[in-house]
Amino acid sequence: MARGGASARLERLLSMVPWIAERDGPTIEEICATFDIDRESLLADLDVVFLVGLHPFTPDELVEVAVDSNRVWIRYAEYFARPLRLSPQQGLALVAAGAGMRSLVGVGEGGPLDRGLSKLAGALGVSEGEAVDIELDGSDPGTLETLRSATTDQVTVELDYYSYGRDERSTRNVDPAEVRFHDGHWYLLGWCHRSEADRVFRVDRIHGATATEQAVSPEHLERSRSGVGDFGADDGHPRAELTLAPAAHWVIDTYPHDSARAARDGTISVVLPVAGTAWLERLLLSLGDDVEVTSEEHQGLARSAAHRVLERYR
Amino acid sequence: MAKLERLLNLTAALLNTSRPLDLDDIYERVPGYPENRQSYRRAFERDKDDLRDMGIPIVLEAIPQRQPPLEGYRIPPEEYYLDDPGFEPDELAALHLAASMFRLEGEGSDQAMWKLGASPGTQTTEEMARLPDDPNLAPLWDAVKRERAVTFSYKEEERHVDPLRLDFRRGRWYITGFDRDRSAERNFRLDRIDGRVAVSNDNQHPDAAQTRSHRPFEPWRFGDEAPVEAELLVDAGQAQLAASQVDQSAAEWRDDGSVVLRLAVTNRDAFRSFVLSFLEHAEVLAPPELRTMMIDWLETIDG
Numbered sequence: 001m002a003r004g005g006a007s008a009r010l011e012r013l014l015s016m017v018p019w020i021a022e023r024d025g026p027t028i029e030e031i032c033a034t035f036d037i038d039r040e041s042l043l044a045d046l047d048v049v050f051l052v053g054l055h056p057f058t059p060d061e062l063v064e065v066a067v068d069s070n071r072v073w074i075r076y077a078e079y080f081a082r083p084l085r086l087s088p089q090q091g092l093a094l095v096a097a098g099a100g101m102r103s104l105v106g107v108g109e110g111g112p113l114d115r116g117l118s119k120l121a122g123a124l125g126v127s128e129g130e131a132v133d134i135e136l137d138g139s140d141p142g143t144l145e146t147l148r149s150a151t152t153d154q155v156t157v158e159l160d161y162y163s164y165g166r167d168e169r170s171t172r173n174v175d176p177a178e179v180r181f182h183d184g185h186w187y188l189l190g191w192c193h194r195s196e197a198d199r200v201f202r203v204d205r206i207h208g209a210t211a212t213e214q215a216v217s218p219e220h221l222e223r224s225r226s227g228v229g230d231f232g233a234d235d236g237h238p239r240a241e242l243t244l245a246p247a248a249h250w251v252i253d254t255y256p257h258d259s260a261r262a263a264r265d266g267t268i269s270v271v272l273p274v275a276g277t278a279w280l281e282r283l284l285l286s287l288g289d290d291v292e293v294t295s296e297e298h299q300g301l302a303r304s305a306a307h308r309v310l311e312r313y314r
Numbered sequence: 315m316a317k318l319e320r321l322l323n324l325t326a327a328l329l330n331t332s333r334p335l336d337l338d339d340i341y342e343r344v345p346g347y348p349e350n351r352q353s354y355r356r357a358f359e360r361d362k363d364d365l366r367d368m369g370i371p372i373v374l375e376a377i378p379q380r381q382p383p384l385e386g387y388r389i390p391p392e393e394y395y396l397d398d399p400g401f402e403p404d405e406l407a408a409l410h411l412a413a414s415m416f417r418l419e420g421e422g423s424d425q426a427m428w429k430l431g432a433s434p435g436t437q438t439t440e441e442m443a444r445l446p447d448d449p450n451l452a453p454l455w456d457a458v459k460r461e462r463a464v465t466f467s468y469k470e471e472e473r474h475v476d477p478l479r480l481d482f483r484r485g486r487w488y489i490t491g492f493d494r495d496r497s498a499e500r501n502f503r504l505d506r507i508d509g510r511v512a513v514s515n516d517n518q519h520p521d522a523a524q525t526r527s528h529r530p531f532e533p534w535r536f537g538d539e540a541p542v543e544a545e546l547l548v549d550a551g552q553a554q555l556a557a558s559q560v561d562q563s564a565a566e567w568r569d570d571g572s573v574v575l576r577l578a579v580t581n582r583d584a585f586r587s588f589v590l591s592f593l594e595h596a597e598v599l600a601p602p603e604l605r606t607m608m609i610d611w612l613e614t615i616d617g
Binding site for chain 1: 396442611615
């Protein structure tokens with residue numbers, strides 16, 4: 001819902017006027033910080049409030065605004081004494097943020113967030129924790145917390161990590177640069193001591209994380225922050241070329257790819273990076289007949305994987 | 315800005331009246347409208363739409379004791395004003411922090427914090443996660459809140475649903491609700507809903523509330539096939555990863571660290587993809603029907 005200038009300013013004013021009126025001359029700086037507005041725009045908006053009032057607009061029916069060099073007072077704005085209620089979108093934004101925060105830090109009984117959310121739920125008329133459920137991914141809140149504090153404290157973490165692409169588990173020491181939620185999953189970005197390179201780790205595949213006492217190396221941190229930010233760390237991966245039947249076209253929407261070309265028969269040829277053999281095996285097994293592998297080096301991959309899985313059923 | 319001034323005065327006039335105001339009243343009480351009657355009406359209609367878009371509840375009502383009958387506008391104060399939730403400063407600070415770390419796309423959290431009067435000095439921190447917006451998100455949330463039934467088109471079929479909960483899973487929004495035509499709980503992906511959701515004035519079906527439940531995201535339940543209970547064995551190396559994706563009561567741990575998952579399947583394709591994601595580290599134990607499905611599928615690939 002993109003709104004024009006006047007509506008956006010009005011919305012801000014309807015919140016700002018009661019806020020100022022309730023306080024004894026807050027400073028202009030405070031107001032600007034709270035309502036994310038610069039001094040010039042604030043003064044322009046207050047100029048408008050000078051002209052607001054009720055018919056017949058005699059002085060006693062006008063809102064009184066006083067501005068000195070540093071502070072603002074508003075009086076006689078009874079009809080704007082309380083802000084407008086939250087719109088559905090605004091209520092949702094707060095409830096969702098609270099639910100997201102809880103999925104990150106766990107539920108702390110009686111903490112300020114819990115108390116705040118339960119009051120908010122009451123004001124919105126919803127049952128707390130029932131109307132919206134946010135699960136960012138299956139990551140363990142304890143692991144996330146360990147990674148977040150290690151990132152803040154700038155110490156190396158030791159990870160027990162399952163590499164989905166290669167289908168193997170290993171222990172790695174990582175200098176954490178950032179923890180970020182991206183496209184449905186939490187990731188740890190950092191410098192991997194074992195690979196001596198920047199790596200991106202999916203947090204739900206970390207079986208355990210322990211913060212060490214070892215301080216991270218500043219060069220690593222600097223590199224990681226600039227290096228892996230775009231998650232485009234697939235440049236070095238080999239490419240597979242696949243022909244997708246219509247039922248498999250979702251692959252295009254789901255995975256990054258270099259190119260996709262539609263053919264007349266309704267199939268799409270796609271070239272995509274392969275993070276690891278196991279990753280491609282899974283994709284091919286789940287697509288079954290709806291995919292044909294055209295790249296030379298991946299011929300026979302699906303067959304051998306299917307063969308290995310079938311062994312379990314014999 | 316003349317328009318801003320007019321909108322503020324219009325809001326004040328409509329809030330501060332005991333009876334609905336007709337067009338003449340509004341013209342008299344709110345300065346800044348054009349003199350020409352036609353232009354005035356057009357300008358007023360636009361202002362009214364702008365205010366309603368902001369969520370300001372302008373109602374049209376019959377003016378009492380008016381002959382001939384005439385309708386007028388007002389803003390019912392009880393619908394306009396925010397109910398003060400009575401936040402303590404630390405509660406507001408915690409909400410503010412959450413709202414800056416978890417941001418729903420589109421406008422929302424900043425404006426909400428203004429209204430709640432977040433005090434300055436509350437630290438804002440780096441955004442960690444961005445939740446995507448969807449045109450149907452706010453209407454569905456409103457329907458959940460007010461317990462209203464909704465209608466929408468999904469997979470080229472009209473669905474009648476009592477929405478119970480919004481779920482955010484793996485980067486996508488879902489609505490969980492009671493599907494009236496199927497008399498059962500169903501999940502729908504918001505980005506698969508065609509067009510806009512229509513929110514009705516109907517209250518929710520009495521059966522709806524009874525189906526309220528919390529379940530993790532389980533794609534093998536997203537379907538209408540004849541239900542079957544599957545037993546899936548996952549080896550120790552991947553047991554934890556597998557168990558984190560299902561309801562905990564469905565997981566039975568074995569001494570060797572492996573796990574057996576008991577899953578209600580109504581979408582066999584999705585179940586098969588889930589099983590195959592573990593490659594040779596998992597095996598469907600039962601029922602024979604699903605074992606056969608796995609074997610047939612793999613044999614086709616194996617040639």
